[in-house]
């Protein structure tokens with residue numbers, strides 16, 4: 001039997017809106033529990049209480065293009081001096097994970113001692129098949145529970161959050177096997193992506209005019225995103241009629257309904273034809289231009305070279321090295337990890 005949630009289970013965990021209000025009320029207790037990453041959380045909270053205005057997502061959207069470009073340059077500069085070593089500290093990490101372990105029976109699928117993801121940059125997570133990349137994504141986003149481990153996302157302890165709480169905190173992921181609901185229209189898939197936000201204000205949900213205003217806003221946003229991802233003509237089609245590549249685009253568009261701070265993409269380019277691949281690449285770069293942080297799993301090193309600012313490498317559950325795409329390509333440990341995996345596969 002597999003512990004992994006089936007697509008349906010994972011989907012249903014995403015958010016029954018009525019459950020959201022009661023769970024959300026208890027999330028602060030969870031965050032204040034003891035843990036050695038809590039000093040960082042406290043520091044971040046103190047900094048936030050000093051800052052005026054909490055609508056971070058809104059103010060980011062209003063940033064002039066020059067400021068956004070400066071932000072990207074700063075993110076890259078922040079990585080320029082980071083040593084190419086596993087667990088290397090970053091100047092401004094949006095995510096910091098410590099001692100994250102997940103075992104399935106005797107198999108240790110993930111055993112990451114320390115990983116920091118630089119805010120505003122595109123980080124690729126690479127590694128041979130079975131390295132633990134998807135399991136690590138599942139853990140970080142609350143779709144699976146670790147045997148042990150702690151992590152802080154954007155100043156908040158996130159290791160006890162449920163998947164919808166993680167998404168609402170701004171860490172949103174897509175799946176290696178796309179999870180578009182095939183017997184629903186493209187538009188409805190988008191609106192489901194925003195369902196978390198409806199539950200965000202329980203009382204507003206009870207007052208029809210407020211609820212309707214929210215729904216109208218969601219529709220406007222969905223249409224904008226479908227336009228941007230060139231799916232607008234497909235909005236009334238069933239998601240099941242889309243090509244594999246279009247489903248990947250739909251999943252990315254749906255993730256953006258939640259105004260994420262960090263987007264995690266599990267093999268966004270797999271099974272996508274070359275023409276759509278290029279457009280997916282441009283969309284991923286676009287996320288960075290808007291100030292988002294991107295963490296994506298990819299096997300194709302050409303793709304990694306083209307868009308990643310930084311690369312983290314996993315093998316047999318562990319983070320074996322990190323570095324710029326150039327330093328990673330030349331790294332003996334990486335070459336050995338891939339050759340080792342091929343060697344093992346050949347022997348089976």
Ligand SMILES: Nc1ncnc2c1ncn2[C@@H]1O[C@H](COP(=O)(O)OP(=O)(O)OP(=O)(O)O)[C@@H](O)[C@H]1O
Pocket residue numbers: 001002003004104107109127128129130131132133134135136176
């Ligand atoms: N639910 C589960 N139950 C038992 N073993 C699992 C489960 N999920 C993953 N594993 C095992 O954990 C290891 C890591 O798997 P994972 O899917 O995370 O690898 P991956 O790096 O994403 O690989 P790929 O590149 O093929 O997608 C594999 O050995 C896999 O068989």
Ligand SMILES: [Mg+2]
Pocket residue numbers: 133134135176
């Ligand atoms: Mg995987």
